[in-house]
Amino acid sequence: MSNAITMGIMWHLIGAASAACFYAPFKKVRHWSWETMWSVGGIVSWLILPWVVSALLLPDFWAYYGSFSTATLLPVFLFGAMWGIGNINYGLTMRYLGMSMGIGIAIGITLIVGTLMTPLMNGKFDVLMGTQGGRMTLLGVLVAVVGVAIVTRAGQLKERKMGIKAEEFNLKKGLLLAIMCGIFSAGMSFAMDAAKPMHEAAASLGVDPLYVALPSYVGIMGGGALINLGFCIIRLATVKTLSVKADFSLATPLIIANVLLSALGGLMWYLQFFFYAWGHARIPAQYDYMSWMLHMSFYVLCGGLVGLVMKEWKAAGRRPVRVLGIGCMVIILAANIVGLGMAN
Numbered sequence: 001m002s003n004a005i006t007m008g009i010m011w012h013l014i015g016a017a018s019a020a021c022f023y024a025p026f027k028k029v030r031h032w033s034w035e036t037m038w039s040v041g042g043i044v045s046w047l048i049l050p051w052v053v054s055a056l057l058l059p060d061f062w063a064y065y066g067s068f069s070t071a072t073l074l075p076v077f078l079f080g081a082m083w084g085i086g087n088i089n090y091g092l093t094m095r096y097l098g099m100s101m102g103i104g105i106a107i108g109i110t111l112i113v114g115t116l117m118t119p120l121m122n123g124k125f126d127v128l129m130g131t132q133g134g135r136m137t138l139l140g141v142l143v144a145v146v147g148v149a150i151v152t153r154a155g156q157l158k159e160r161k162m163g164i165k166a167e168e169f170n171l172k173k174g175l176l177l178a179i180m181c182g183i184f185s186a187g188m189s190f191a192m193d194a195a196k197p198m199h200e201a202a203a204s205l206g207v208d209p210l211y212v213a214l215p216s217y218v219g220i221m222g223g224g225a226l227i228n229l230g231f232c233i234i235r236l237a238t239v240k241t242l243s244v245k246a247d248f249s250l251a252t253p254l255i256i257a258n259v260l261l262s263a264l265g266g267l268m269w270y271l272q273f274f275f276y277a278w279g280h281a282r283i284p285a286q287y288d289y290m291s292w293m294l295h296m297s298f299y300v301l302c303g304g305l306v307g308l309v310m311k312e313w314k315a316a317g318r319r320p321v322r323v324l325g326i327g328c329m330v331i332i333l334a335a336n337i338v339g340l341g342m343a344n
Contacts, residue, residue, distance in 0.1 A: 005342050008282025009294060009335055015275030016298030020306045022268035025261040030254060035232040036247040037262050042232075044266030046225035050217040053274075057207050058215055065218070067201065073219055075194040080223025082187030086110065087224065088231050089181035093174060104152025105175065107296055108145055109182020114189035114292040115141055122193070136341025137290055144297040144334035150327030151300050157320035158313055188273075189292035191220045192280065213277035287342040294335060301331045 029037045058064045065073075093106050119128055128134040195216035202212040236242050248255060272295075280291045304324050307313055313321050 004282045005284070005339050008279045008291075009339055011275045011279035011282065012291065012294040013298045013302070013335075015272045015279060016295055017302045017306075018268050018275065019272035019295075019299050020302035022265050022272065025265040025268070028261050029258045031250055032247045032258050032262075033236070033242045035235050035242060036244055037258070037265075039229055039232045039236075040259055040262035041266035041269065042225060042228050044263045045270040046221040046228070046266075049267065049270045050214070050221045054215040054218050057211055058202070059205055064201065064205065064215060068198065072194075072197050076191055076198065076216060076219040077223040079187045079191035079194055080220035081227050082184050082223070083191060083220070084187075084224035084227030086181050086183070086185030086187060087228055089177050089184060093177045093181050104148060104155070105178035106181040106185065107300055108148050108152075109179060110185040111144060111148065111293055111296040112141065113183055114186030114296070115289055117186065118189055118193045118289040118292075121190075133287070133341045137287060137338050140290075140334045140338030140341060141293050143337055144293055144331060147297060147327050147330035147334055148300050150330055151304050151324060152327075154304070154320050154324035154327055157323060158316040161316045161320060186292070188220070189289070191223070192216070192291070193289070195220065209281045210278045213280055214274065217273065217277075284342050290338050290342065293338065297331045297334055301328050304328055 026037055026041065054064075055061045090106060116128075126134075128138055192213065195213070198216040198219075199212040202215050203209065207215070236244050250258075276291065276295055279294065280288060283291055305328065308321070308324070313324070
């Protein structure tokens with residue numbers, strides 16, 4: 001396995017670790033509605049950071065975006081919006097299925113759809129099936145799905161042992177939302193593929209290869225922001241128990257603390273895709289669709305490890321932790337299989 005591929009996998013691991021930890025600051029926010037907290041964090045991660053980073057990287061911000069036709073920019077924005085719909089469904093999936101079952105089904109589907117649909121839509125089926133490297137990467141995807149399933153099983157054992165149940169368990173509704181979440185969340189993978197002309201344009205302007213994907217986040221995150229912020233604004237305007245005015249009528253120190261914590265959560269959320277771009281840049285072009293598989297499987301891996309560090313599994317007993325460990329090792333094995341496949 002080449003050093004470039006190894007570093008690409010490592011950057012994806014770091015990005016996934018940030019994704020697994022990003023909600024920790026949000027848990028410290030006090031006396032705010034979820035909608036207000038999510039909006040403040042989202043403004044930082046979906047709007048401020050993509051624009052600021054792009055402005056720092058590009059010699060002429062407006063000339064860069066003005067050089068693309070609507071035919072180039074619109075799919076990037078719409079796939080970003082598609083991914084935004086998946087984000088909203090993700091939260092609802094947890095509500096009706098619980099964390100473990102919800103994560104397992106949603107992540108499993110988005111891992112498969114986001115990884116395999118991109119090469120199939122681009123006519124690269126021959127790369128998947130006709131080469132040794134392609135077949136090995138497919139095997140890696142299969143092993144990753146098995147690893148996600150094992151970690152999901154560990155989570156179910158943990159929840160059963162600790163008596164944790166879904167807020168409003170509804171199998172039929174939860175499964176429908178999980179499937180929708182898995183499909184729509186793959187929009188990020190599709191958006192990155194649609195944004196390749198933007199990456200090439202950034203490279204032609206002298207932007208470092210590690211950063212060429214970052215300017216495209218203005219469009220991708222903009223689509224996601226439209227859906228997420230729109231959802232939050234509608235709820236804040238229509239749900240009687242929610243009020244932005246009430247959230248910002250708290251004591252000033254508490255408001256400042258809540259804003260800073262929400263902003264930190266937004267920063268950590270953005271960093272997952274900052275490092276995703278670094279990892280993506282190190283993956284061979286013919287296998288760039290594997291970035292999504294690496295990110296999502298590492299997300300599950302890091303989520304389990306973060307839970308152990310935070311002592312969330314302390315009262316679960318030995319069996320769930322043992323099953324979690326097996327699942328984590330299977331995911332690590334999957335990443336190595338994919339790395340070896342890309343090296344062929």
